[in-house]
Amino acid sequence: MAGCVVGNRAAGIDRGLPPMTSRFAFPYGIRFQEDGKIDVFPAVEISVIGRGGRGIRATFHIDSGATTSVLPLSDVDTLGVSVRRGKRVLVRGIGGDAYSGYTGIVAAELGGIKLRLPVIFIEDVAVPRILGREGVFPRFGIAFDESRRRTAFLDSRKERQIINALF
Numbered sequence: 001m002a003g004c005v006v007g008n009r010a011a012g013i014d015r016g017l018p019p020m021t022s023r024f025a026f027p028y029g030i031r032f033q034e035d036g037k038i039d040v041f042p043a044v045e046i047s048v049i050g051r052g053g054r055g056i057r058a059t060f061h062i063d064s065g066a067t068t069s070v071l072p073l074s075d076v077d078t079l080g081v082s083v084r085r086g087k088r089v090l091v092r093g094i095g096g097d098a099y100s101g102y103t104g105i106v107a108a109e110l111g112g113i114k115l116r117l118p119v120i121f122i123e124d125v126a127v128p129r130i131l132g133r134e135g136v137f138p139r140f141g142i143a144f145d146e147s148r149r150r151t152a153f154l155d156s157r158k159e160r161q162i163i164n165a166l167f
Contacts, residue, residue: 023159024111028149029059042144042151044131048117049107050079058129062142062151065094066132070101073121075129079106083121091120099124108135111153115139141166 029043042062048071049055056078060069070091076083086102093099101122108117117135141154141163154163 023152023154023162025145025150025152028151029061040149044110044151044153046131047109048075048079049109050081052080054078054080060129060131062144063130063132064137064142066130068103068134069117069119069132069136070127070130071106071119071121072125072127072129073101073123074125076121081106086121089120091122099127110136113139113155 026044028040031039031041033039043059044062045057046060047055047057056075068091073083081104083102083104086104088100088102091099091101099122101120104119104121106117106119108115115135139156141156141159143152143154143166145152156163
């Protein structure tokens with residue numbers, strides 16, 4: 001996938017709710033496509049922590065259809081982690097394209113909440129960072145506000161009343 005991702009910052013949800021570290025909203029990401037068009041997508045900023053505190057803070061595409069999160073294999077060097085213990089796997093997306101990669105688990109932080117995130121390090125450098133369900137979705141109530149192009153994360157342990165009110 002070609003393009004550049006810009007413009008994401010976490011913001012506390014303040015529409016009638018007191019700001020708390022257990023709920024936060026992220027604006028959609030912006031991607032400039034090869035054909036010159038601008039695309040927006042649900043996105044989140046996540047810190048991925050590697051060995052010795054080395055890490056990356058990056059924008060991830062939020063993909064509720066993906067079971068496991070995806071990172072480019074090039075992140076392995078930045079994080080100081082090894083894929084030698086990971087299982088080699090073949091991953092297919094909705095388009096049917098196959099990508100080769102290695103399984104792993106990384107420490108991550110989303111809005112100050114620490115997570116253990118199962119990931120697949122994909123060998124193709126053009127694959128974007130993708131946030132899948134494992135390790136994240138069970139911990140949060142997630143609401144997509146397409147009209148305002150933002151995504152809310154509510155800590156399911158602390159915000160159960162609000163999540164239940166939505167459903």
